[in-house]
Amino acid sequence: FSLIKVNPAIRTELEKLIIELAQQPISYFSIRRAIQHIPANILWLHDEDDRICPYADVLPIQSDAHPNIQFYTTKGLGHSRIYKENKVKKAILAFLTEPA
Incomplete structure (x- = not known):
């Protein structure tokens, strides 16, 4: 919720609504928690200058x-240009074509 700039009272009510609808705490939706349940191989692309998904957020997962x-x-490269970079494209192709 740190990316959503809203009035604290609205944020509190929104969190209550999510908890009520999902029957789960907000922490349940954490990528760090969810990633533990994905057995498949994953290529995680991230740019240090990403302003939408801050790079600091990936460090605990690493x-x-x-x-x-x-x-x-x-x-x-930021959040959007990362996929246009040739080195990144090559890394994706290598990941997709490597034996499992």
Whole structure:
């Protein structure tokens, strides 16, 4: 919720509504929690200058040492340009064509 700039009272009510509808705490929707239940190999692309999904958010996940996740970090591409970079495209193709 840190990306959504809303009045604290509205935020509180929105959190209550999500909890009521999902019957789960907000932390249930954490990528760090969810990723533990994905056995497939994952290529995680992230740019250090991403302003939409801050790079600092991925650091705890990296420190968890998931053997099925390959982290590919770039710098200066932000959130949207990362997929247009040739090195990134090559990394994606290599990941998709490597034996399981």
